[in-house]
Amino acid sequence: MSETGDADQTNVIEGTEGGPENLSEIDPDTESDVERAARRTPPGKPLRVRDLRKEFGGLTAVDGVSFDIEEGSLTGLIGPNGAGKSTTFDCITGVHRPTGGSVHLRDEEITGLRPHRIANRGLVRTFQITRELTEMTVLENMLLAPRGQRGESLWRSVLPGARGGVRTQERELRDRAWETLERFEIDHLAEEYAGNLSGGQRKLLEMARALLTDPDVVLLDEPLAGVNPTLERKLLAQVHELREEGYTFLLVEHDMDVIMEHCERVIVMHQGRVLADDDPETVRADERVIDAYLGANV
Numbered sequence: 001m002s003e004t005g006d007a008d009q010t011n012v013i014e015g016t017e018g019g020p021e022n023l024s025e026i027d028p029d030t031e032s033d034v035e036r037a038a039r040r041t042p043p044g045k046p047l048r049v050r051d052l053r054k055e056f057g058g059l060t061a062v063d064g065v066s067f068d069i070e071e072g073s074l075t076g077l078i079g080p081n082g083a084g085k086s087t088t089f090d091c092i093t094g095v096h097r098p099t100g101g102s103v104h105l106r107d108e109e110i111t112g113l114r115p116h117r118i119a120n121r122g123l124v125r126t127f128q129i130t131r132e133l134t135e136m137t138v139l140e141n142m143l144l145a146p147r148g149q150r151g152e153s154l155w156r157s158v159l160p161g162a163r164g165g166v167r168t169q170e171r172e173l174r175d176r177a178w179e180t181l182e183r184f185e186i187d188h189l190a191e192e193y194a195g196n197l198s199g200g201q202r203k204l205l206e207m208a209r210a211l212l213t214d215p216d217v218v219l220l221d222e223p224l225a226g227v228n229p230t231l232e233r234k235l236l237a238q239v240h241e242l243r244e245e246g247y248t249f250l251l252v253e254h255d256m257d258v259i260m261e262h263c264e265r266v267i268v269m270h271q272g273r274v275l276a277d278d279d280p281e282t283v284r285a286d287e288r289v290i291d292a293y294l295g296a297n298v
């Protein structure tokens with residue numbers, strides 16, 4: 001069965017789909033096995049992006065982006081407005097089907113797969129809590145693992161009809177939901193409607209939901225927007241702790257101080273391309289980066 005063939009059996013929880021372009025996978029290309037092997041991720045680099053492109057009509061939003069992400073790292077992805085950061089995230093996570101290039105997660109090519117398929121393989125991103133989800137409690141948000149997360153397959157396996165151990169799996173899912181809420185110190189809010197949470201608490205919930213399914217690689221999309229300094233410290237401390245446990249993070253964040261202080265590596269995008277990819281100090285001193293930011297409406 002194709003990767004997209006059974007997608008409709010699941011409920012759409014969030015608007016992560018990029019439209020008709022997601023409905024099919026990228027056509028198999030004609031490259032040789034040797035070329036294909038060269039694009040796979042080497043050991044210690046769970047995510048490899050090669051020559052990624054995305055065009056919207058006549059506009060090239062992502063123009064040949066390549067990078068590898070190190071295991072257990074916190075890498076920042078920055079760039080002025082319109083640089084192509086979100087589109088890159090969307091192409092990696094299957095929200096958009098790339099126009100060209102490839103994405104590998106460990107040994108597997110995930111280019112053009114639908115978001116939940118990619119999540120099932122261990123790459124997730126944080127999603128904003130949508131309006132429907134604000135009308136559910138925090139715990140319900142956790143248990144209703146959103147489309148595009150590994151929990152979906154876990155949840156499906158506890159539905160009637162699944163073979164054996166249904167209660168055990170359901171209990172495990174609940175236990176993990178509680179543990180994750182405790183980890184982010186929002187377990188006391190479990191019965192609260194998500195809509196009643198503060199901006200910062202919602203960000204913690206978004207992160208908890210992404211982490212619920214124990215992913216390998218987590219893409220954080222502006223996790224600190226609207227977060228007060230106390231919660232910001234808490235969130236960043238969690239990210240560092242999780243990193244030490246082996247999770248790998250790629251972070252899009254507009255707060256440059258956070259990026260420079262917390263990431264060991266920074267990828268700078270400008271006009272759809274990678275302008276610099278280095279440690280924070282080197283990036284900060286890079287004339288091309290300074291020019292790109294000075295010339296842009298950041």
Ligand SMILES: Nc1ncnc2c1ncn2[C@@H]1O[C@H](COP(=O)(O)OP(=O)(O)OP(=O)(O)O)[C@@H](O)[C@H]1O
Pocket residue numbers: 056059060061079080081082083084085086087088
């Ligand atoms: N769905 C779309 N249709 C058409 N153009 C798009 C679409 N999404 C993004 N773009 C365009 O692609 C370019 C890159 O946008 P993108 O949102 O990826 O940049 P960004 O670096 O994330 O910017 P920001 O920091 O402002 O969020 C921009 O010119 C944007 O207008």
